[in-house]
Amino acid sequence: xxxxxxxxxxxxxxxxxxxxxxxxxxxxxxxxxxxxxxxxxxxxxxxxxxxxxxxxxxxxxxxxxxxxxxxxxxxxxxxxxxxxxxxxxxxxxxxxxxxxxxxxxxxxxxxxxxxxxxxxxxxxxxxxxxxxxxxxxxxxxxxxxxxxxxxxxxxxxxxxxxxxxxxxxxxxxxxxxxxxxxxxxxxxxxxxxxxxxxxxxxxxxxxxxxxxxxxxxxxxxxxxxxxxxxxxxxxxxxxxxxxxxxxxxxxxxxxxxxxxxxxxxxxxxxxxxxxxxxxxxxxxxxxxxxxxxxxxxxxxxxxxxxxxxxxxxxxxxxxxxxxxxxxxxxxxxxxxxxxxxxxxxxxxxxxxxxxxxxxxxxxxxxxxxxxxxxxxxxxxxxxxxxxxxxxxxxxxxxxxxxxxxxxxxxxxxxxxxxxxxxxxxxxxxxxxxxxxxxxxxxxxxxxxxxxxxxxxxxxxxxxxxxxxxxxxxxxxxxxxxxxxxxxxxxxxxxxxxxxxxxxxxxxxxxxxxxxxxxxxxxxxxxxxxxxxxxxxxxxxxxxxxxxxxxxxxxxxxxxxxxxxxxxxxxxxxxxxxxxxxxxxxxxxxxxxxxxxxxxxxxxxxxxxxxxxxxxxxxxxxxxxxxxxxxxxxxxxxxxxxx
Amino acid sequence: xxxxxxxxxxxxxxxxxxxxxxxxxxxxxxxxxxxxxxxxxxxxxxxxxxxxxxxxxxxxxxxxxxxxxxxxxxxxxxxxx
Numbered sequence: 001x002x003x004x005x006x007x008x009x010x011x012x013x014x015x016x017x018x019x020x021x022x023x024x025x026x027x028x029x030x031x032x033x034x035x036x037x038x039x040x041x042x043x044x045x046x047x048x049x050x051x052x053x054x055x056x057x058x059x060x061x062x063x064x065x066x067x068x069x070x071x072x073x074x075x076x077x078x079x080x081x082x083x084x085x086x087x088x089x090x091x092x093x094x095x096x097x098x099x100x101x102x103x104x105x106x107x108x109x110x111x112x113x114x115x116x117x118x119x120x121x122x123x124x125x126x127x128x129x130x131x132x133x134x135x136x137x138x139x140x141x142x143x144x145x146x147x148x149x150x151x152x153x154x155x156x157x158x159x160x161x162x163x164x165x166x167x168x169x170x171x172x173x174x175x176x177x178x179x180x181x182x183x184x185x186x187x188x189x190x191x192x193x194x195x196x197x198x199x200x201x202x203x204x205x206x207x208x209x210x211x212x213x214x215x216x217x218x219x220x221x222x223x224x225x226x227x228x229x230x231x232x233x234x235x236x237x238x239x240x241x242x243x244x245x246x247x248x249x250x251x252x253x254x255x256x257x258x259x260x261x262x263x264x265x266x267x268x269x270x271x272x273x274x275x276x277x278x279x280x281x282x283x284x285x286x287x288x289x290x291x292x293x294x295x296x297x298x299x300x301x302x303x304x305x306x307x308x309x310x311x312x313x314x315x316x317x318x319x320x321x322x323x324x325x326x327x328x329x330x331x332x333x334x335x336x337x338x339x340x341x342x343x344x345x346x347x348x349x350x351x352x353x354x355x356x357x358x359x360x361x362x363x364x365x366x367x368x369x370x371x372x373x374x375x376x377x378x379x380x381x382x383x384x385x386x387x388x389x390x391x392x393x394x395x396x397x398x399x400x401x402x403x404x405x406x407x408x409x410x411x412x413x414x415x416x417x418x419x420x421x422x423x424x425x426x427x428x429x430x431x432x433x434x435x436x437x438x439x440x441x442x443x444x445x446x447x448x449x450x451x452x453x454x455x456x457x458x459x460x461x462x463x464x465x466x467x468x469x470x471x472x473x474x475x476x477x478x479x480x481x482x483x484x485x486x487x488x489x490x491x492x493x494x495x496x497x498x499x500x501x502x503x504x505x506x507x508x509x510x511x512x513x514x515x516x517x518x519x520x521x522x523x524x525x526x527x528x529x530x531x532x533x534x535x536x537x538x539x540x541x542x543x544x545x546x547x548x549x550x551x552x553x554x555x556x557x558x559x560x561x562x563x564x565x566x567x568x569x570x571x572x573x574x575x576x577x578x579x580x581x582x583x584x585x586x587x588x589x590x591x592x593x594x595x596x597x598x599x600x601x602x603x604x605x606x607x608x609x610x611x612x613x614x615x616x617x618x619x620x621x622x623x624x625x626x627x628x629x630x631x632x633x634x635x636x637x638x639x640x641x642x
Numbered sequence: 643x644x645x646x647x648x649x650x651x652x653x654x655x656x657x658x659x660x661x662x663x664x665x666x667x668x669x670x671x672x673x674x675x676x677x678x679x680x681x682x683x684x685x686x687x688x689x690x691x692x693x694x695x696x697x698x699x700x701x702x703x704x705x706x707x708x709x710x711x712x713x714x715x716x717x718x719x720x721x722x723x
Contacts, residue, residue, distance in 0.1 A: 063672035068665065098674030098700035126701075212664065245664075251671040259699070285685045285694055379705040383691040391707055392692060416665070482692050482707030483669050 005046065005055040006165050007082050011075065012090030013102055014061030015372075015487040017118045020496070021090055021148035022058040025049070025158070049158050057082060060413075065105045066210055066247070070421070071413035079109075080198055086165050087113040088157070093123035093130055093145070094488065096266060100258035101251075103139065104174050108206060109199040113171040114142040114160050121147050122488075127269035135265040140172040149493055173202055176253040179241060184209065187234040190227060209235060210247045277489035284373075285486075290380045297373070301364050302457065306441055306450050309357035313442065316352035321578050323348070335528055342524030342573070346517030349569035353579065354516075357438040358508065359501065365403040366500040370492035374399050375484060382482055388468030389475060391482040394424045401431035403504075405607040409614055416480060423468070423475050425615050426623055429603035430464045430630070432457065435512075435564035436599045442568060442579075443595050448588050456592075460599065463634060467626070511606075512563050519559050519566045523573055526555070532574070547593050547635050550575065550586060560598050562605050567598045589642050596638045601631035644718075646693060646711040651683045654698065655716040662713035670710075674700040680719065 012018040026045035045056045062075040089106050091099040096117075103115060117132060136143040142160045146153030175181055188205035191197065197204045208220075208231055220228040238246040283289055324344055331337035368374060374396040382392030393415055401408035408428045412421045432440060445453035526532040532555050536543070539554030552574040560567035571594070572578065575585050582591070602624050603611065612620040649655050657679045660667055670676075679699040686693050692705045706714070 063674075066668060066672065068669050068672060095674075095701050098697075098702050101674060212668075247664075247668065248671065251668075252676055255671075255674070255676045282685075287686055287688050287691070290685075291688070375705075379692055379694060380687060382705070382707065383687050383689045392705060416669070480665060481709035482705060483666065483673065483710055484692075484705045485673055486694065486703040486705055488703075 005053045006085040007055045007057065008086045008088060008161060008165075009079065009082060009084040010056065010058045010088050010090060011079065011102075011106065012061060012116075012118075013063050013092065013099055014485065016061065016090045016092040016099060017148045018061060018090040019058060021116060021118060021146060021154070021157075022056065023499070024148055024151045024154045026056055026058075050162075052162065054161075057084070062102070064102055064251075065207070069414055069416045074413070084111060086161055087111050087171075088116055088161065089113060090116045090118050090148075093117050093120045094126050094128065096123070096128065096130060097259050097262040100261055101254045104254045104257055107139065107141070107171045108173050108203045110170045110173055110203065111199065112164050112168060114144060114157070114164050115139065116148075116153070116157055117143050117145045118148050120145045121150075122490075125275060128266055129269070130266040135261070138261045138265055139174075149496065174254075174257060176250070176257070180238065180249060180253055183234050183238055187230065190230045192224070192227065195224065195227070206250065209238070210250050212247075280489060281376075284376050284489075285379060290376075294377060294380050297368070299454075301368075302454060303450070304364065305357055305360045305437070306445055306453070308360045309441055310446065312356035313353060313446075316356065317579055320344070320348040320352050321580070324578070338524040338528040339521060342521035343517060345524075345569055345573050346513075346520035349520070349565075349572070350513050350516050353442050353568065354435075354438050354565050357441050358434050359505065361434045361437060362403065362501045362504045363497060365400075366497040367492050368399070370490065370496060370500075372487045372489050375486045378482075378484055379486060388423075388427075388465055389472035390420055390423060390468070393482060393484050394420060397424055397428060398431055401428045401433060402437070403434055405429055405431065405433050405603065406610045409607065409610050412614070419475055422615055422619055423471055425611060425619065426471060426626065427464055427468050429607055429611075429623055429627060430460070430467060430600060432460050432599055433564070435604070438565055439568045439595055439598055443591050447583065447591050452592075456595070463600070463630070467630065512565070515563045516566055516569060519562055520569060520573060523555065523559070523570050527574075542632070546632065547597060548639055549590055549594055552576075553594065557597065557601065560604070561602050561608075564598060564604050589639075592642060593635050593639050597631050597635040599631075600627055600634055602627050643715050646683070646695070646706070646714040646716055647708060649683050649716055649718070651686070653682060654719040655681050655683070656719050657681060657714060658717050659715040660713065661715065662710065666710055666713065670704075670714075673704055674702055675704060681716070 010018050010022050022045075026047050045058070047054050047056055057078065059075045059078055060071050062072045064072075065076060065079075067073040067076050087106060087109070089103050091103060093099075106113060115135075117130065117135070120130065123130060130145075132143045132145050142164060144153055144157045144160050146157055148154070176184070184202060184205050187209065188201045191201060191204060195204075198207065220231065235246040238249055242249045244252070284293060324341065327340050327344060328337060331340055377399060378392035378395035380392075381395045385391050385394055394412075396414070397408045397411045400411055405428050408431070409425050412424045412428075415421045415424060440453050440456055444456050523532065526535075532552075535558070536551045536554040539557070540551050543549050543554040543557065544551050553571060556567045556570040556574050559570055572582070575582070577585050586594075602608075608620055608624060611623055643658055646655075657675075657677050660670055660675075660677060675681075675697055676699075679697055681695050681697050681699075684694040684696045684703070690708055692707050693711045694703060694705050695711075696703050
């Protein structure tokens with residue numbers, strides 16, 4: 001059954017600072033950001049606090065326990081599976097009224113629970129003063145004020161958690177209006193004893209009354225036809241009495257109860273002038289000014305990465321070249337040299353070519369995410385997304401794709417409709433991720449100039465739009481309208497961005513780097529055994545005749561499937577030149593065609609795997625096939641116009 | 643009673659009815675958007691873009707596509723103060 005460590009679940013609405021709080025306790029393992037629903041993977045963490053081990057689970061943010069998007073369904077199934085010993089409900093104090101609606105729903109579970117009243121500093125800045133004691137009495141559970149970003153209140157929260165675990169006191173269910181409560185009681189008594197009750201009878205009854213007719217009704221009609229009939233008539237009675245469907249009545253009940261609790265437990269100073277974030281928001285979301293700003297942000301993003309990465313790269317390449325010369329002098333040209341050379345290319349290429357661009361990109365992505373700009377971009381770009389059959393909610397996964405396609409595809413779970421998920425996931429692999437940005441900057445920007453690279457980016461986005469437009473012919477049904485929460489702007493903390501970058505960097509050195517090194521060594525060995533020639537001959541119809549590239553590059557394109565940067569590092573190795581002497585063997589045009597092909601050709605292995613897992617085998621293969629066709633067509637097009 | 647699409651910017655509005663399918667309604671309730679809430683339109687995207695709504699009751703902001711906004715009926719509340 002359960003292991004001996006108590007299970008503590010962190011649950012809260014998106015942007016409540018849940019992951020930040022979790023990080024403050026468990027260390028920087030969970031990814032956090034300021035966009036609804038970006039904690040897509042749930043994180044288990046075993047933490048020892050004051051000599052006691054806790055099994056802490058961080059669930060993705062959810063607005064309610066009545067899921068309407070895949071990410072929320074995950075929350076619900078985990079909540080039921082884990083049967084937590086304690087729930088820590090993280091609440092955004094600055095929007096307490098709305099946040100309490102979930103709190104009230106959680107209380108109905110009657111599990112041991114405490115509330116982390118987070119971001120109290122933000123609430124105070126907005127003029128909302130909350131009395132935790134009063135809130136505690138109204139909710140019937142401990143309330144601990146916290147400021148997760150500064151680590152404040154964490155100790156008190158843990159103390160409260162231990163106290164609650166030791167006492168094992170269950171949370172009291174809130175009471176709704178008596179007429180609704182009567183129906184709930186009546187129906188809950190109808191639930192047969194052998195029925196798989198979740199948490200408790202009342203909770204199960206409420207959830208069934210709130211449930212979606214199509215979803216729940218059919219299953220229930222099959223297994224418990226009598227209960228299903230009783231459920232229907234209970235729903236009908238509520239609807240007749242209140243003039244609205246049961247799910248709306250119950251939602252409204254919680255809403256009013258939450259507002260009442262807010263009123264009784266807090267004091268609002270009105271008439272304050274606009275806070276900084278509201279004033280900035282007026283400009284960021286302005287119907288006209290918003291767009292040049294959006295364009296500016298991305299130009300700046302791009303140039304900063306190039307301006308930081310370029311010189312850094314040049315600086316690091318020198319020593320690398322000298323080291324290589326030293327090896328060749330010492331080891332001759334035998335097997336040993338080939339292995340050493342492959343090792344050096346893999347490790348050195350990672351340090352000198354990949355990291356200079358990769359690191360600043362990660363850092364700026366973290367900045368945009370934490371600021372909350374992604375949701376704003378979604379608002380601004382909604383109209384344009386309609387042109388490719390999607391809407392503004394897909395913008396965030398797309399932008400995340402510029403960092404890495406894998407989390408981008410995971411984050412499509414925030415999309416309610418499966419069609420939107422498929423369409424977005426098919427387009428994401430065409431977004432130039434950090435690996436491809438590295439190639440674009442290291443090859444196109446370095447050898448043809450930054451404006452070429454910028455042009456490349458625009459061209460790339462144009463291609464995405466064209467593919468999207470074409471795909472809408474196959475995915476016709478219209479997507480449901482945009483409903484996207486715009487979280488308040490938050491000044492990103494340097495510490496948080498740094499820790500996020502560090503997490504990504506660690507993942508890179510754990511998974512990608514070994515691939516780069518391994519790939520380089522394999523290529524070295526193939527060269528030593530002259531096996532590379534066979535493969536190159538095999539690909540030469542496409543590589544030489546189609547793309548007009550040197551035959552030696554054939555093998556590098558194949559290996560790009562493992563990891564996109566590998567193509568770049570292997571390219572130098574295959575051509576047998578140093579990075580700075582690249583132009584002696586290939587022309588600028590060839591560099592461009594190579595970059596185009598590598599960019600569009602086949603999603604990398606991790607992307608392919610996550611597509612398979614998240615959306616399905618068919619879509620993963622469809623994506624791979626699509627990318628091969630697009631890569632060939634676009635490269636031929638580029639070759640013919642330059 | 644007018645739909646949110648026709649509502650003037652910056653005026654306090656009261657949500658009178660949320661029409662539309664069950665999915666959309668459930669989603670709006672979950673985001674803290676209910677009947678009788680006081681809201682205001684903050685901004686609009688260009689070219690028939692989405693409408694940025696500030697919910698004064700729950701102090702949250704939501705971007706709503708036009709299709710959704712059409713289904714939210716509001717009354718203009720007499721000028722504040």
